[in-house]
Amino acid sequence: MKNEYIPHPAVIESVQTESFDTKTFKIAFEKKALAESFDYKPGQFVQVSLLGVGEAPISIASCPGRKGFLELTIRAAGKLTRAIHQREPGDKIHLRGPYGNSFPFEEVAGKGLYFIAGGIGLPPLRGLIKSALYGRGNFGKIKILYGAKTPDELCFKEELKTWKQMDNTEVYLTVDEPNQSWQGDVGVVTKLWDKANMTTSDGIAYVCGPPIMIKFVVMNLLKSGFKDENIYITLERYMKCGIGKCGHCNIGEKFVCTDGPVFSYAQLKEFPDKEKTIT
Amino acid sequence: MKEHLLKKDNVKALCIKASEQWETYVPAEVTGADVHFMRLNRNNKDSILEQLNLDYESLVVPPKVILYPQLESLFEFQDENITETVKPPVKKLLFGLRACDVKAILFMDEFFRRSFEDIYYLNKSRDKLLVIIGCKQPLDNCFCTSAKTGPFLETGFDLQLVDIGADYLVEIGSEKGEEFINSYREFFDEASKDNIEIAKIVKRDAEKAVSLKVDFEEAIKKFCEDKVPQQIYETIAERCIYCGGCLYVCPTCTCFNVFDTQSAGSGARYRNWDACVFGGYTREASGHNPRSEKWIRTSRRYEHKMKYDYLTTGMSGCVGCGRCLASCPVNIGISQIIEEVTES
Numbered sequence: 229m230k231n232e233y234i235p236h237p238a239v240i241e242s243v244q245t246e247s248f249d250t251k252t253f254k255i256a257f258e259k260k261a262l263a264e265s266f267d268y269k270p271g272q273f274v275q276v277s278l279l280g281v282g283e284a285p286i287s288i289a290s291c292p293g294r295k296g297f298l299e300l301t302i303r304a305a306g307k308l309t310r311a312i313h314q315r316e317p318g319d320k321i322h323l324r325g326p327y328g329n330s331f332p333f334e335e336v337a338g339k340g341l342y343f344i345a346g347g348i349g350l351p352p353l354r355g356l357i358k359s360a361l362y363g364r365g366n367f368g369k370i371k372i373l374y375g376a377k378t379p380d381e382l383c384f385k386e387e388l389k390t391w392k393q394m395d396n397t398e399v400y401l402t403v404d405e406p407n408q409s410w411q412g413d414v415g416v417v418t419k420l421w422d423k424a425n426m427t428t429s430d431g432i433a434y435v436c437g438p439p440i441m442i443k444f445v446v447m448n449l450l451k452s453g454f455k456d457e458n459i460y461i462t463l464e465r466y467m468k469c470g471i472g473k474c475g476h477c478n479i480g481e482k483f484v485c486t487d488g489p490v491f492s493y494a495q496l497k498e499f500p501d502k503e504k505t506i507t
Numbered sequence: 508m509k510e511h512l513l514k515k516d517n518v519k520a521l522c523i524k525a526s527e528q529w530e531t532y533v534p535a536e537v538t539g540a541d542v543h544f545m546r547l548n549r550n551n552k553d554s555i556l557e558q559l560n561l562d563y564e565s566l567v568v569p570p571k572v573i574l575y576p577q578l579e580s581l582f583e584f585q586d587e588n589i590t591e592t593v594k595p596p597v598k599k600l601l602f603g604l605r606a607c608d609v610k611a612i613l614f615m616d617e618f619f620r621r622s623f624e625d626i627y628y629l630n631k632s633r634d635k636l637l638v639i640i641g642c643k644q645p646l647d648n649c650f651c652t653s654a655k656t657g658p659f660l661e662t663g664f665d666l667q668l669v670d671i672g673a674d675y676l677v678e679i680g681s682e683k684g685e686e687f688i689n690s691y692r693e694f695f696d697e698a699s700k701d702n703i704e705i706a707k708i709v710k711r712d713a714e715k716a717v718s719l720k721v722d723f724e725e726a727i728k729k730f731c732e733d734k735v736p737q738q739i740y741e742t743i744a745e746r747c748i749y750c751g752g753c754l755y756v757c758p759t760c761t762c763f764n765v766f767d768t769q770s771a772g773s774g775a776r777y778r779n780w781d782a783c784v785f786g787g788y789t790r791e792a793s794g795h796n797p798r799s800e801k802w803i804r805t806s807r808r809y810e811h812k813m814k815y816d817y818l819t820t821g822m823s824g825c826v827g828c829g830r831c832l833a834s835c836p837v838n839i840g841i842s843q844i845i846e847e848v849t850e851s
Contacts, residue, residue: 229624229626229629229630230624230626231591231593231626232623232624232625232626233581233582233626233627233776234581234582234589234591235589237587237589279584279587279589279767279769279774279776280584280767280768280769280772280774281767281769282765282766282767283765283767283776284792305792305793306792308792309792320587322587322589438793438795439795439797464791464793464795465789465791465797466788466789466790466791466792468763468764468765468778468781469763469765471622471623471625472621472622472623473618473619473623473625473761473763474762474763474764474765474778474781475761475762475763475781475783476762476781476788476789478811478815479797480815481814481815481818481819486622486623500733500810502803502806503797503798503803503807504797504798504803505797
């Protein structure tokens, strides 16, 4: 029987600052065999540990095609993530996983893909976006709608520019609080709706962001013709184990860690209202 | 399988003999009037067995604590190097369990096996022998006949003892149970037809002695059909002090928290029992808390037992042991909730 609670040693290879409170860590497992064999799908997460500080679930931001390392984009939000932000290249960190289900991908070939993210909600979609962009030709239009509080808080600023220039790909950005140099849109992510011409009958939507954003995005998606089962939302929940045991992430009879974190809106609708999955 | 007899006078000698091969736990009155399952070892066995109490009414702390301790180390570390602390399986004899607690252990076995296997629990639980002594004097809080978890079981045990006076009638529920009897033959006799007849009467009387009756099936149905009025949860929320006591003593509660300790580069990661009624149970680092309101946590606490466990396993997470009511400082128990729900 495998001991699922033991994390594996890994090394931080590089650190990229995304904003005042968010960094992307490129991490490789210490054991070469594990680094090479570690396989995951877009939407999955790992349990990240600093021994003596704690452990938390972090979604994998890198693209599964790239072997040998992982990228984790982490906002300094609590005790553990603040401590991780103090770590530098060469420092050790411990990981276990991957856990959770993943976004449907191969199944949606030929369809238009619509990514809608808010703030730190873009990193969980990044692996999928990159997989779609590199697998170009397999999909219809790709539209990315991304909102953040301030221009500084947009993650992957350089990549967003690259994505925008790719064929058949549209990127729309908005911020709540613009600075003087901001020339894009202002307001919540749904403000981009008309500009992005979101109307579709068979498009697939992938949504990640704060609960209130998810609520309004889903309302808009439904109005634009997206079907319940074509809207995929990845949820965040407080988790301790990642393997369906500690109980913290349960919603109804589901565990976000093992049944999710990706749920279709058709599934989400069945969750009890009082669990406030999206409010 | 054939029934046997175990003389009450032989119980202590059997436990001592068995403890040479088995990690043996027996109910003993070691702290005032409270009865706890105590592990026999070479040094304490005489004093523990002096306080042996096989007629206890209820264990304050459920026997889950043997398989799933309130606090346990997941691993230790020195600097960045991890040392595993999980222990290999050991043969365990749990002698003198109540039927409801055995049902709860079976429930936990299933839970910790499901999807990812939990090696810490399963290693402790794997080689266990469950010996029931059926309850003769149920507490006012118990409702096992309604929950169909006692006072005696048909299956699920390895051995089941029925108190028929100077002896226990011993029923065999598994091959492991039969092997145990064969290994300790000298302590067991063959049961007569009369013994078996008396045991039937004892069982019937024990069932009658359970005075608290609730409509468990109707409650499950209402919970599953979402027909529990929110008002019920809100009323509890006004009285409940959210201490979590009922969940710590619940024999099927499995939720845990995880934390690290560290001093001078060495430390450990532990898990300890947690309770879904605590305000911080679902609070994320961002501050977002999907169950920020008390009544929502209350509904989760009861719906988990009466709906979600049932939908997942076909078995309710409530075994009718009555501990939640017994431990509650403000007199709330799941039996009352069941009554309110079925009457609503």
